[in-house]
Amino acid sequence: MTNYIYELGMKVRDYECDLQGIVNNANYQHYLEHARHEFLLATGVSFAKLHEEGIDVVVSKVILSYKTPLRSQDEFLVKLYLKREGVKFVFYQDIFRKSDNKLCLKGIVEAVCVEHGLLTRGERFDILFADYL
Amino acid sequence: MTNYIYELGMKVRDYECDLQGIVNNANYQHYLEHARHEFLLATGVSFAKLHEEGIDVVVSKVILSYKTPLRSQDEFLVKLYLKREGVKFVFYQDIFRKSDNKLCLKGIVEAVCVEHGLLTRGERFDILFADYL
Amino acid sequence: MTNYIYELGMKVRDYECDLQGIVNNANYQHYLEHARHEFLLATGVSFAKLHEEGIDVVVSKVILSYKTPLRSQDEFLVKLYLKREGVKFVFYQDIFRKSDNKLCLKGIVEAVCVEHGLLTRGERFDILFADYL
Amino acid sequence: MTNYIYELGMKVRDYECDLQGIVNNANYQHYLEHARHEFLLATGVSFAKLHEEGIDVVVSKVILSYKTPLRSQDEFLVKLYLKREGVKFVFYQDIFRKSDNKLCLKGIVEAVCVEHGLLTRGERFDILFADYL
Numbered sequence: 001m002t003n004y005i006y007e008l009g010m011k012v013r014d015y016e017c018d019l020q021g022i023v024n025n026a027n028y029q030h031y032l033e034h035a036r037h038e039f040l041l042a043t044g045v046s047f048a049k050l051h052e053e054g055i056d057v058v059v060s061k062v063i064l065s066y067k068t069p070l071r072s073q074d075e076f077l078v079k080l081y082l083k084r085e086g087v088k089f090v091f092y093q094d095i096f097r098k099s100d101n102k103l104c105l106k107g108i109v110e111a112v113c114v115e116h117g118l119l120t121r122g123e124r125f126d127i128l129f130a131d132y133l
Numbered sequence: 134m135t136n137y138i139y140e141l142g143m144k145v146r147d148y149e150c151d152l153q154g155i156v157n158n159a160n161y162q163h164y165l166e167h168a169r170h171e172f173l174l175a176t177g178v179s180f181a182k183l184h185e186e187g188i189d190v191v192v193s194k195v196i197l198s199y200k201t202p203l204r205s206q207d208e209f210l211v212k213l214y215l216k217r218e219g220v221k222f223v224f225y226q227d228i229f230r231k232s233d234n235k236l237c238l239k240g241i242v243e244a245v246c247v248e249h250g251l252l253t254r255g256e257r258f259d260i261l262f263a264d265y266l
Numbered sequence: 267m268t269n270y271i272y273e274l275g276m277k278v279r280d281y282e283c284d285l286q287g288i289v290n291n292a293n294y295q296h297y298l299e300h301a302r303h304e305f306l307l308a309t310g311v312s313f314a315k316l317h318e319e320g321i322d323v324v325v326s327k328v329i330l331s332y333k334t335p336l337r338s339q340d341e342f343l344v345k346l347y348l349k350r351e352g353v354k355f356v357f358y359q360d361i362f363r364k365s366d367n368k369l370c371l372k373g374i375v376e377a378v379c380v381e382h383g384l385l386t387r388g389e390r391f392d393i394l395f396a397d398y399l
Numbered sequence: 400m401t402n403y404i405y406e407l408g409m410k411v412r413d414y415e416c417d418l419q420g421i422v423n424n425a426n427y428q429h430y431l432e433h434a435r436h437e438f439l440l441a442t443g444v445s446f447a448k449l450h451e452e453g454i455d456v457v458v459s460k461v462i463l464s465y466k467t468p469l470r471s472q473d474e475f476l477v478k479l480y481l482k483r484e485g486v487k488f489v490f491y492q493d494i495f496r497k498s499d500n501k502l503c504l505k506g507i508v509e510a511v512c513v514e515h516g517l518l519t520r521g522e523r524f525d526i527l528f529a530d531y532l
Contacts, residue, residue, distance in 0.1 A: 013300040014313055015157050019150040019205065020450055021314070025432065025458050026148065029425035034279040041339070047280055048287070048338035051419055058468075059424050064461045072152065072314035073307070146433040147446055153317055154447070158325050159295035166291065167412040174472070180413055181420070181471035184286055192291050195330045202324075205447035206440070281425065283418040285471065290414050338418065 002094070004079035005132045006042065008035040009098070012074045022069035029062065032093045032107050035078035043128045054116045055124075060088065061110040068104045070097065076104060084133050087121055088112055135227070137212035138265045139175065141168040142231070145207045155202035162195065165226045165240050168211035176261045187249045188257075193221065194243040201237045203230065209237060217266050220254055221245055268360070270345035271398045272308065274301040275364070278340045288335035295328065298359045298373050301344035309394045320382045321390075326354065327376040334370045336363065342370060350399050353387055354378055401493070403478035404531045405441065407434040408497070411473045421468035428461065431492045431506050434477035442527045453515040454523075459487065460509040467503045469496065475503060483532050486520055487511055 010031060018024040037047045040057075050057065070076060075098040082091045088110045095105040113122025126133070143164060151157040170180045173190075183190065203209060208231040215224045221243045228238040246255025259266070276297060284290040303313045306323075316323065336342060341364040348357045354376045361371040379388025392399070409430060417423040436446045439456075449456065469475060474497040481490045487509045494504040512521025525532070 013296065014303050015151055015159065015296050015299055017152040017314070018148055019152065019154045019447055020455055021152045024148050025461065026425045026428035029428060030279065030281050033281055033424065037280050046339060048283070048418055056419055058465070060465055062424065062461070062463045062465075066457070066459055066461075069457075073312060146429065147436050148429050148432055150447070152314055153322055158299065158328065159292045162292035162295060163412065163414050166414055170413050179472060181285055181416070189286055191332070191335075193332055195291065195328070195332075197328045199324070199326055199328075206445060281417055281423050284414055285416040285418065285420045287418045292414065 002079075002092075003081060004094075005081045006035075006039045007077050007079040008038050009075065009077055010034070012070050012072055012076070014072050017072055022071055023074075025064075025066065028064060028066070028070075028095065028105050028107070031076075031078055031095060032091075032109060035080060035093060036091055036109070039080060043132070045128055056114045057089075057111050057122075057125075058114050059109055060112050061108075063108040065106040066104075067106065068097065068102050070095075070104055075099070082129065082132060084126070084129075085110075087119070089122065089125060089129070135212075135225075136214060137227075138214045139168075139172045140210050140212040141171050142208065142210055143167070145203050145205055145209070147205050150205055155204055156207075158197075158199065161197060161199070161228065161238050161240070164209075164211055164228060165224075165242060168213060168226060169224055169242070172213060176265070178261055189247045190222075190244050190255075190258075191247050192242055193245050194241075196241040198239040199237075200239065201230065201235050203228075203237055208232070215262065215265060217259070217262075218243075220252070222255065222258060222262070268345075268358075269347060270360075271347045272301070272305045273343050273345040274304050275341065275343055276300070278336050278338060278342070280338050283338055288337055289340075291330075291332065294330060294332070294361065294371050294373070297342075297344055297361060298357075298375060301346060301359060302357055302375070305346060309398070311394055322380045323355075323377050323388075323391075324380050325375055326378050327374075329374040331372040332370075333372065334363065334368050336361075336370055341365070348395065348398060350392070350395075351376075353385070355388065355391060355395070401478075401491075402480060403493075404480045405434070405438045406476050406478040407437050408474065408476055409433070411469050411471060411475070413471050416471055421470055422473075424463075424465065427463060427465070427494065427504050427506070430475075430477055430494060431490075431508060434479060434492060435490055435508070438479060442531070444527055455513045456488075456510050456521075456524075457513050458508055459511050460507075462507040464505040465503075466505065467496065467501050469494075469503055474498070481528065481531060483525070483528075484509075486518070488521065488524060488528070 093107040226240040359373040
């Protein structure tokens with residue numbers, strides 16, 4: 001069993017669906033991003049404030065496996081856990097449809113920390129994420 | 134006959150259509166914004182650079198009349214002219230379908246100039262827009 | 267005092283902000299649309315299901331007055347009431363920032379009912395909206 | 400040297416940039432999707448028309464490596480080639496900044512063909528793509 005350390009509930013908005021009547025592929029990345037930023041907030045960090053301080057968490061790679069499409073009115077959960085892998089933080093983020101717990105998307109999102117334009121190891125996040133790694 | 138002073142050609146992208154199979158209403162505002170910013174560039178001003186200098190052109194009001202929906206593959210023209218009205222610049226922006234010149238949207242976009250957080254008359258733009266007002 | 271008949275709570279997602287650091291103008295239309303569709307659901311009608319039945323509620327005009335920009339992390343309420351005006355339904359939709367109840371946007375959205383491609387008076391909605399008009 | 404078989408020129412629109420001042424990660428998927436659909440059109444197939452006929456090309460997996468962020472005003476090329484791999488079509492799509500030919504994104508997009516809800520081998524596309532595989 002996967003040990004998720006954070007989850008966020010959301011609901012499909014109709015404008016997120018495209019002419020196939022299902023959520024457009026790109027919008028899942030929006031869902032994942034929002035869940036990560038809300039997770040950051042839960043650890044006490046604001047993505048926007050970090051940016052103002054010159055620190056940007058930058059996504060370097062994304063692997064998304066689309067399993068079951070979300071549709072109008074679907075409620076869903078974005079669940080995540082993360083790992084430190086060298087200089088990267090890797091977020092494992094899965095989306096489940098709420099009505100039947102069906103897996104909709106498996107996502108792996110690799111992020112690095114850039115401070116004032118330079119790649120760093122992001123030690124600051126080791127402390128913030130200590131309880132979650 | 135309307136005397137437009139700028140026009141930009143674009144094409145509908147499928148992800149801009151929603152489950153009704155037509156371009157989602159909000160995306161027309163994206164089209165209008167992009168056309169205004171390209172017009173600004175044509176006068177020698179970059180919206181992003183302005184923002185870095187502390188100058189923001191801020192939309193204060195938008196009136197959009199939806200006439201004919203755009204669909205997948207449609208090519209269209211965003212045409213515009215503008216007027217100074219007191220402290221505001223008012224952009225009149227109309228969208229025409231290219232295949233038959235049909236009017237798709239009539240837009241009126243009012244913008245004001247904010248410098249370092251304060252509302253100004255945006256005199257700078259009077260000079261830039263001199264040929265167009 | 268305005269007598270709103272429905273309200274929906276939402277929160278700004280970072281990807282909705284543009285390079286000015288504030289919610290992009292077009293996204294407010296997304297907020298308003300989502301609130302209207304949730305309101306429709308509350309009256310027992312699904313926008314997506316209606317579309318499958320050949321009935322489309324089509325926005326014919328939008329007037330948006332931008333008062334105070336929403337920013338990263340802001341929570342807000344979309345409040346609405348509606349009126350029948352001839353063939354149109356007019357939604358009055360205002361957005362308030364939750365932290366201080368500040369008015370962020372005043373919106374007026376006119377919609378008409380199209381059944382199988384033809385404009386109708388949308389009598390069906392008179393019944394659905396009976397308690398709200 | 401990579402043998403791309405199709406390329407599409409595009410330009411960043413300011414609303415596609417987020418509060419970090421760079422194009423939001425999810426929007427690259429929009430760029431890739433639009434380039435694929437334009438490629439489909441070039442082979443004589445419309446994504447929207449296919450959907451109306453009950454045929455959906457569905458993305459099953461996406462791998463995106465972010466190399467260099469695109470910014471306001473950047474012009475770029477989306478280049479692609481594709482391969483048949485079993486039941487899947489795999490699109491290799493790379494984005495290059497036009498000014499200096501810098502690689503911005505490497506994308507691998509796997510798609511399958513669903514006809515009236517059932518997974519097929521999409522033989523129809525073998526014919527359409529014959530010149531490109």
